[in-house]
Structures are given as structure tokens and as C-alpha cells.
Amino acid sequence: xxxxxxxxxxxxxxxxxxxxxxxxxxxxxxxxxxxxxxxxxxxxxxxxxxxxxxxxxxxxxxxxxxxxxxxxxxxxxxxxxxxxxxxxxxxxxxxxxxxxxxxxxxxxxxxxxxxxxxxxxxxxxxxxxxxxxxxxxxxxxxxxxxxxxxxxxxxxxxxxxxxxxxxxxxxxxxxxxxxxxxxxxxxxxxxxxxxxxxxxxxxxxxxxxxxxxxxxxxxxxxxxxxxxxxxxxxxxxxxxxxxxxxxxxx
Amino acid sequence: xxxxxxxxxxxxxxxxxxxxxxxxxxxxxxxxxxxxxxxxxxxxxxxxxxxxxxxxxxxxxxxxxxxxxxxxxxxxxxxxxxxxxxxxxxxxxxxxxxxxxxxxxxxxxxxxxxxxxxxxxxxxxxxxxxxxxxxxxxxxxxxxxxxxxxxxxxxxxxxxxxxxxxxxxxxxxxxxxxxxxxxxxxx
Numbered sequence: 001x002x003x004x005x006x007x008x009x010x011x012x013x014x015x016x017x018x019x020x021x022x023x024x025x026x027x028x029x030x031x032x033x034x035x036x037x038x039x040x041x042x043x044x045x046x047x048x049x050x051x052x053x054x055x056x057x058x059x060x061x062x063x064x065x066x067x068x069x070x071x072x073x074x075x076x077x078x079x080x081x082x083x084x085x086x087x088x089x090x091x092x093x094x095x096x097x098x099x100x101x102x103x104x105x106x107x108x109x110x111x112x113x114x115x116x117x118x119x120x121x122x123x124x125x126x127x128x129x130x131x132x133x134x135x136x137x138x139x140x141x142x143x144x145x146x147x148x149x150x151x152x153x154x155x156x157x158x159x160x161x162x163x164x165x166x167x168x169x170x171x172x173x174x175x176x177x178x179x180x181x182x183x184x185x186x187x188x189x190x191x192x193x194x195x196x197x198x199x200x201x202x203x204x205x206x207x208x209x210x211x212x213x214x215x216x217x218x219x220x221x222x223x224x225x226x227x228x229x230x231x232x233x234x235x236x237x238x239x240x241x242x243x244x245x246x247x248x249x250x
Numbered sequence: 251x252x253x254x255x256x257x258x259x260x261x262x263x264x265x266x267x268x269x270x271x272x273x274x275x276x277x278x279x280x281x282x283x284x285x286x287x288x289x290x291x292x293x294x295x296x297x298x299x300x301x302x303x304x305x306x307x308x309x310x311x312x313x314x315x316x317x318x319x320x321x322x323x324x325x326x327x328x329x330x331x332x333x334x335x336x337x338x339x340x341x342x343x344x345x346x347x348x349x350x351x352x353x354x355x356x357x358x359x360x361x362x363x364x365x366x367x368x369x370x371x372x373x374x375x376x377x378x379x380x381x382x383x384x385x386x387x388x389x390x391x392x393x394x395x396x397x398x399x400x401x402x403x404x405x406x407x408x409x410x411x412x413x414x415x416x417x418x419x420x421x422x423x424x425x426x427x428x429x430x431x432x433x434x435x436x437x
Contacts, residue, residue, distance in 0.1 A: 088395060089390070089392070092395060115412075119394050123395065124394070124395060126392070127391065127392040237381060238342055238380060240377050244380075245370075
């Protein structure tokens with residue numbers, strides 16, 4: 001699995017539809033639909049199964065036969081190829097498929113699962129796909145999801161695009177930029193300055209100032225990274241953690 | 251008096267800000283002057299030995315996130331860094347040998363570092379995930395499953411996780427984290 005930021009420009013075409021399915025699961029799970037988690041499980045399972053076929057066909061270069069039409073054989077084949085994944089992950093996926101997804105899809109329209117169960121299932125699915133394609137599909141899907149709600153903010157009313165903490169309460173320029181990047185996922189410095197203006201903060205950055213801040217604080221252990229496909233700046237894992245600290249300091 | 255030196259004057263501080271300068275030509279004259287000052291109303295002040303004020307760095311060190319961890323876990327000061335277990339950089343905990351311990355141990359140490367070192371009583375799952383991923387831990391399973399195992403073992407507060415999607419160690423979890431830290435320092 002790659003350890004840095006995902007580089008979407010290198011994503012294979014057969015993976016794009018899978019990522020869109022993962023984005024769809026996010027959209028549904030964050031909507032106000034009462035049975036959203038049930039619907040998200042069905043989408044996640046679809047993403048998993050199509051990923052198995054895509055991996056075996058395009059990465060492992062295995063010609064799929066009639067036997068691979070059966071899910072059991074399909075999963076068994078991919079499992080043998082991805083030996084670095086713990087058995088417990090496959091058991092988890094199998095449990096959600098046999099005990100939950102089949103029931104949801106074919107029988108019980110009234111049932112759903114908890115947020116915690118959905119999170120565990122989603123991470124298990126995305127962990128396998130990420131390993132299979134050596135790409136962080138969860139980050140790709142998260143970024144796509146953020147861009148989607150930024151561009152079509154009316155599509156989901158429940159998702160807030162408000163900053164996690166008031167930028168005016170923060171003194172350090174780097175942390176102001178961190179809040180701005182986390183909120184607007186900017187492509188240009190103008191979006192950052194628009195954000196500061198909207199939030200009533202006097203800070204304005206020139207392009208070079210902004211690039212200095214994000215470039216000096218980018219990398220696997222730092223606060224920012226550049227999403228090449230969306231051509232936007234995003235915050236890293238450390239950035240998310242730092243942001244939560246700023247929230248705590250309010 | 252030796253010919254090796256020649257006395258010209260003596261400076262005696264008799265009060266704060268007041269220094270008496272007297273011309274002298276011998277050691278005996280110095281003593282005579284001191285006697286005279288001592289017998290009169292003018293007293294030569296004696297400087298009290300004052301304790302050195304604590305240095306800012308010392309104060310900082312004793313209340314640093316690392317020091318708080320070491321204190322609570324009853325570890326020798328500086329042992330976490332010396333044994334390359336854990337350090338804080340800009341208030342972000344960092345496992346120095348992330349792949350030398352199990353995934354569950356790594357999660358327990360990081361949570362203990364957040365709660366005790368950074369004085370937060372819980373952390374949102376997504377924020378913790380960011381911290382966890384920044385450690386570059388090689389794992390055969392995703393974080394959510396490790397968290398489930400820790401919840402089932404009673405190391406994490408189930409209600410906080412289910413209701414707020416946040417992570418918080420239970421008393422049992424904190425004891426286990428301390429045990430793990432001690433073991434890591436001793437190995």
C-alpha cells in the first residue's frame with residue numbers, strides 16, 4: 001500500500017467506477033435517509049465484488065472463468081493473492097456479506113445497521129481494495145466526496161461546510177491555513193483569501209506565501225498534501241489530528 | 251606587604267546602589283576601614299545567598315507531554331526518548347519504532363499519549379485515524395477493526411465510541427497502556 005498521498009492521476013480506469021461507488025456510499029451514509037446505512041452496505045459490497053474482478057483481471061492477470069461467477073471462488077482467489085491481509089478482515093467481510101448484505105438486498109427492507117458497524121465494514125472493504133491496487137482508495141473517495149459537496153453543496157443538506165473552528169480565534173498563520181484548507185479544499189490561493197474574508201479574518205496571502213506554507217508543511221508526517229487529480233490542497237492525517245487539537249483549544 | 255602588588259583603592263558596597271570608594275595603600279588600611287564601618291552606623295551589607303530562579307526550560311521539561319507520560323507511568327525521566335519509544339513533535343505524539351510493537355499496543359500508547367500527554371479526555375475517531383496513519387504502521391487490518399477488538403477487550407469506552415464516535419481509554423485500558431509502555435522501555 002502506498003504510504004503517501006494518493007495520486008489520482010495514476011488511477012487506472014477500472015478503478016474510477018469503484019471509487020465513485022465508494023463516494024456514493026459516503027453520500028448516502030451522510031444523508032438524512034433513515035435506512036442510509038443499509039443502502040450504504042449494499043453499495044460497499046458492490047464496490048468490493050467489482051474490485052475483486054478488476055484486480056484479478058487487470059492486476060493479477062487471471063482469466064476469469066465460470067467458477068469465478070460464484071462469489072466464494074472469487075474471494076478465495078483474491079485472498080490467496082493478498083496474503084498480507086489478516087484473516088480476520090476476510091472473516092469480517094464474509095460475515096457482513098452472508099449475515100447482513102444478503103438479507104438487506106433480498107429480504108428485509110426494514111433492517112439497517114449501526115454507524116459503528118458500517119464504519120467497520122467500510123474500512124474493511126476499503127482496506128482490501130487499497131491493498132489490492134496499492135492505492136489509498138479511502139483517501140481518493142474522501143477527496144472526491146469533499147469536492148462533490150463543495151461544488152454541489154445543496155445535494156446533501158446534512159453535511160456542513162462550515163469551518164471546524166473559528167479562524168479568527170487562531171493566531172498562528174500555519175494553523176489559519178490549516179483550517180482554511182480543511183474547509184474549502186482550495187485549488188488556488190484566491191479561495192483561501194475568500195475564506196478568510198468570509199470568516200472576517202484580516203489575513204490575506206499572496207500566492208507565494210500560501211505555497212510556502214503548504215509546501216514547507218507537506219509530506220507524510222506533515223500537515224498538507226497536494227491531490228493531483230483534483231488539483232487541490234488537502235490536509236494529511238497529522239493535519240486532521242492538529243485540527244482536532246485546535247478545536248480542543250477553543 | 252609584598253612588593254608584588256600595589257593597593258590604590260578599595261570599593262565597598264555599603265547598601266544596594268551605594269558603593270564607597272576609599273584610597274588605601276596597605277591591607278591593614280583595608281581592615282581598619284572595615285572595622286570603622288562595622289563599628290559605626292553604616293553597615294556593610296551581607297548578600298544573602300539567593301536561590302537561582304528555575305530556568306524556563308526546566309519548568310517546561312517537567313510539565314512537557316513526555317514528562318507527564320513518564321510521571322503517570324512511573325518511568326524514569328527521559329526513558330521514553332532514550333529507549334526510542336515515543337516523542338512529541340509540536341504536540342503531536344510520534345512512535346519512534348512503530349513496527350516494533352503490535353498494532354493494539356501502538357493504539358493504546360497513542361491514546362494514552364493523547365489523554366495524558368496532551369490532556370485530552372477523548373479524541374474523535376477521524377482525528378485519531380489521522381494520527382495513527384501518520385505513524386506509518388504496517389498492519390494487516392484496518393484501524394476500525396483494531397478499535398473493535400480493544401472495545402471488546404474493555405480497553406475503550408464503548409458508550410463514547412458508539413454515541414460520539416470518539417475514543418477514550420477505560421481505567422483498564424489506561425493500566426494496559428502503562429504496562430505496554432513499561433514493557434517497551436524495558437525491552
